[in-house]
Amino acid sequence: MNQQSLDEIVKDVITQLHNNNEGSSSGIPIGVSARHCHLDKIALERLFGEGYELTKKANLGQPGQFASNETVTIVGPKGSIEKVRILGPLRKSSQVEVSQTDAFKLGLKPPIRDSGNLSNSSPITIVGPKGSIFLHEGLIIAQAHIHMSPENAEHYGVQNGEHVRVKVGNERRPIQFEKVLIRVSKKYKLEMHIDTDEANAGIVKTGNYGELLKAGSSYD
Numbered sequence: 001m002n003q004q005s006l007d008e009i010v011k012d013v014i015t016q017l018h019n020n021n022e023g024s025s026s027g028i029p030i031g032v033s034a035r036h037c038h039l040d041k042i043a044l045e046r047l048f049g050e051g052y053e054l055t056k057k058a059n060l061g062q063p064g065q066f067a068s069n070e071t072v073t074i075v076g077p078k079g080s081i082e083k084v085r086i087l088g089p090l091r092k093s094s095q096v097e098v099s100q101t102d103a104f105k106l107g108l109k110p111p112i113r114d115s116g117n118l119s120n121s122s123p124i125t126i127v128g129p130k131g132s133i134f135l136h137e138g139l140i141i142a143q144a145h146i147h148m149s150p151e152n153a154e155h156y157g158v159q160n161g162e163h164v165r166v167k168v169g170n171e172r173r174p175i176q177f178e179k180v181l182i183r184v185s186k187k188y189k190l191e192m193h194i195d196t197d198e199a200n201a202g203i204v205k206t207g208n209y210g211e212l213l214k215a216g217s218s219y220d
């Protein structure tokens with residue numbers, strides 16, 4: 001084998017490694033969101049007691065957001081799920097985000113929604129160590145989305161509220177996500193959020209990378 005063909009093989013191998021989602025660092029970093037809930041102050045105190053405050057377990061990808069040590073049980077008509085992590089800081093209204101698999105287990109039919117858009121979402125019961133609450137609405141399956149800064153948006157040529165496609169080039173099980181919502185804010189760091197069902201469909205893990213593809217006008 002001559003030096004030139006060896007060089008070509010090496011180049012091919014490097015290209016393949018880069019195309020593999022574990023190896024690329026030029027794309028959109030992906031964060032897989034397990035089921036979790038956001039609470040308002042009233043809900044936290046009902047579940048954990050008056051004056052209770054969340055304690056931080058780990059920082060999340062987005063600045064200021066954290067996973068707390070506290071967990072709750074969520075209950076639906078067909079079943080319950082324990083150890084659902086509470087994410088902080090507290091929000092204006094309580095919200096529970098699950099996967100479709102979780103929803104089947106609970107016996108509920110939550111809509112796919114952007115975070116915070118809770119109107120007519122599913123009811124859910126939340127049980128904590130000191131009490132429980134029933135939310136008339138608040139259970140959703142989160143719409144896949146990408147957090148990004150205005151600079152990122154300019155780089156990718158996209159705008160807040162736009163939908164895009166994202167390809168994840170996992171060699172054995174490549175997958176393409178459709179209708180991924182772009183969310184732009186100065187507070188955001190570049191990161192795509194998908195739930196565990198979406199991740200499992202393509203064996204995608206937190207820290208993998210996706211390639212943003214413009215969707216054109218196909219979703220408008």
Ligand SMILES: [Zn+2]
Nearest residue numbers: 145147192193
């Ligand atoms: Zn997110």
